[in-house]
Amino acid sequence: MITKEQVLGILKNYDLESLTIATVCSHSSLQIFDGARKEGFKTLGICVGKPPKFYEAFPKAKPDEFLVVENYGDIMNKAKELREKNTIIIPHGSFVAYLGSDKFMELEVPTFGNRGVLEWESDRDKEREWLLGAGIHMPKKISDPKDINGPVMVKYDGARGGKGFFVAKTYEEFQKLIDPTQKYTIQEFITGTRYYLHYFYSPLHEDGYTLSKGNLQLLSMDRRVESNADEIFRLGSPRELLKAGIRPSYVVTGNVPLVARESLLPLIFSLGERVVEESLGLFGGMIGPFCLETVFTDELEIKVFEISARIVAGTNIYPTGSPYSDFIQEDLSTGRRLAQEIKYAVETGSLDEIIS
């Protein structure tokens, strides 16, 4: 694993007036490139094989240049080239998934945020320790499937995109549906409506909604569109479908915009605040964009079932502003907010605080 000292050593040789913002050509790259350009940065898209043609259709979001690799692992061999371009990597979810956690931790290129968060985010037990430590309400965890006595959601570890997740109401159902070759977690199924809350934590700013260090913003929110769970009711209830051999699935295909009751904003900010404060104590802080994946119950409680400690694809709905970021600044996407943070850090000589 690359150390902070090593990264700071690399940064010393950077021309900070000529930084390049880079990421892998997927996930939320359009807004990252668009936002970086709006803040005056050069942009670089990392892709396998050849540049994806679709960027040609989006001139404002097309990176200035592409770095073509043979496979994602090959990024490791391009570190020198990236450093020569004074590159700072924005690690979105697909970046980390495609490269692999181990390699990501070793990549010898300065990376936005605290790479140490990955250890806490990718392991469901440590994630739970973090969130419960922050006083967050989570769905109950059921350790022994025999203890299932009400609806539960079963998730496989590392299954990004929700592939294979299922709902069961009894141990018998669980047994029928489980893939025993995979590591799984069983969570109480919370009835309510899903909200994915997009925050931004800056350790640098001393104004705004201040925390013990830095400030917190709420940039937007979305609801994920899950295939086929979100439309399968058109065919029948889960029980009816199971008889016909059809199972609901929870693969994310996209996102819809929404807003929350304004009276819930104090609670929403409090959740974000506690998660950040706890992260400062646990591992030096989660920096930049993060997302709490929640259910709002009919008691107007918010249960958090997961955290994503980086930019989430749900922010793609808002490339030029959201119903929340519009109260901060015109034309503010999460991608642009990321670029602003880097720009501000350069201007205030504090890049070392937001890079690892």
Place this chain on the structure above:
Amino acid sequence: MITKEQVLGILKNYDLESLTIATVCSHSSLQIFDGARKEGFKTLGICVGKPPKFYEAFPKAKPDEFLVVENYGDIMNKAKELREKNTIIIPHGSFVAYLGSDKFMELEVPTFGNRGVLEWESDRDKEREWLLGAGIHMPKKISDPKDINGPVMVKYDGARGGKGFFVAKTYEEFQKLIDPTQKYTIQEFITGTRYYLHYFYSPLHEDGYTLSKGNLQLLSMDRRVESNADEIFRLGSPRELLKAGIRPSYVVTGNVPLVARESLLPLIFSLGERVVEESLGLFGGMIGPFCLETVFTDELEIKVFEISARIVAGTNIYPTGSPYSDFIQEDLSTGRRLAQEIKYAVETGSLDEIIS
């Protein structure tokens, strides 16, 4: 109850060049403050205990000052202070609910709109008289639960947020689910899709979509997100869930944006028009923003199940414009439209027509 004469008397002492727009810090306050500032007004947020911290995260929507009260009833004691600041109150739904209808009617501070609407809006029988008088199609009302012979929605009076509402298909189901200690209304359940239509009625303008007096605008529309009814299908059908002791609930947690078939716009405007015209005859008119809560059936009929005679939280989706208001003017929220109306009234010397 404060009389119109008393309010006009107060207004005489106001410095109309230095008005303050005030509301309670909840519901739709962000867009109200943001919109008022865009139109050049000072803004004041009324809050209990201390200023909510979340405004710090939304600098464009943070009121210029806060008026801290011990409890919402305490607002009554602050009337003098509010008048000294030349305050006009924007009464959103939570403002009225938190303060209480009786106190709201007595509050000695000029208030946007016609307070007299409250009597017609808050009582389901009078609301029904108003809407049916306007020739609006409403779900049938079932007076005697024994007459239930198809799906019905049961609503409790004054239950803002949908708490406790339920669907029943038979008298037996009704009996099982009813809370007999509360006053309730039984409405036919209309199958279709829900649309919440956000209008703005101005008695002052003589251009645009004109009515017998003033004009009508359609600013936006939304669909409410109801917890847990909107996602509970993932667990099972209502009947299956009832066996498991799980009941659907209809608590509003937020809102999603949508648009209606353009061919329905003539009908949509006609509904708004008739409701306003009827209100002019019944109680001198409903002024400013209002919302028809509707179901669009598969016959492309629009059934109205409720009216909100003030700004609704669904407009929070659109702080810088909606797919409808974008055809009126750039950057037009309902909050801003409210401020424009006050500004226009000051300019044309007709504040007395929109204040009570």
Place this chain on the structure above:
Amino acid sequence: MITKEQVLGILKNYDLESLTIATVCSHSSLQIFDGARKEGFKTLGICVGKPPKFYEAFPKAKPDEFLVVENYGDIMNKAKELREKNTIIIPHGSFVAYLGSDKFMELEVPTFGNRGVLEWESDRDKEREWLLGAGIHMPKKISDPKDINGPVMVKYDGARGGKGFFVAKTYEEFQKLIDPTQKYTIQEFITGTRYYLHYFYSPLHEDGYTLSKGNLQLLSMDRRVESNADEIFRLGSPRELLKAGIRPSYVVTGNVPLVARESLLPLIFSLGERVVEESLGLFGGMIGPFCLETVFTDELEIKVFEISARIVAGTNIYPTGSPYSDFIQEDLSTGRRLAQEIKYAVETGSLDEIIS
């Protein structure tokens, strides 16, 4: 049927500096008029009886003038008048439906796009030949209802708006529900989530996402709101409801915005590309806006169940830009993009390539 030569003959007499953009006052006319005005065109709304009053409420989208006809067929008698105003018609779905296909093919007014597409779009067999020829994955077609052995969607020909469509799982169900007096098509029911993808094909541009001729854009996407299918789960599962005599229906009442996983963009563009390329070979090309109506499965495959070869009403969500068009240009609706194409064609002397 009017020939290309005749249309070009008409164009020769046009004052290209003073074109009028016209369409029928419905469907997507607000953004068409608004977009045309933004590009400097005069606008004309065709309506029956009298000008719809609702345009008065949307000053930016109100056409400069109205052409009042007695009935839509009467448009045929107004061709001379329209030509004298140097009119180019934008044929949205309601325009074609109200006028009738036969008359539309004969209308002696220059029309945006290739009228020849109608033959391929309106006949489900030819549509299927086109899409399968393009290598698009479609739901399987079941020719004999006796072969139904899993969920299917049954659609009536020409039934715009989804009226009467139904889902069946067995031949018995099919028999119960079918209206034998109408021509129908039976398609495999694909479980997943619906996305309606809004493309724009220009034969004129040589930059951007280039095809063998011209370029392709993705302007936005939506999900249709279908009454009552999208909310009927609140009452019961389809099977439970059928017992109670309540049938799901699929009438489009409006649209909600959404975005797709960014990693699906290469596939999304590839689908659009193949459909256009195939159209160039089959009938000289589908020009301008079109929509692929799709289901995203949990395998992240995209199945196309229908194509609309003109502007769709789902684009009404985005009169001032979408999460996709915002990466092309500020304030870009499909209506405005249409006007830009005409403007560019005039400037480059290539109007003959986009008109028929």
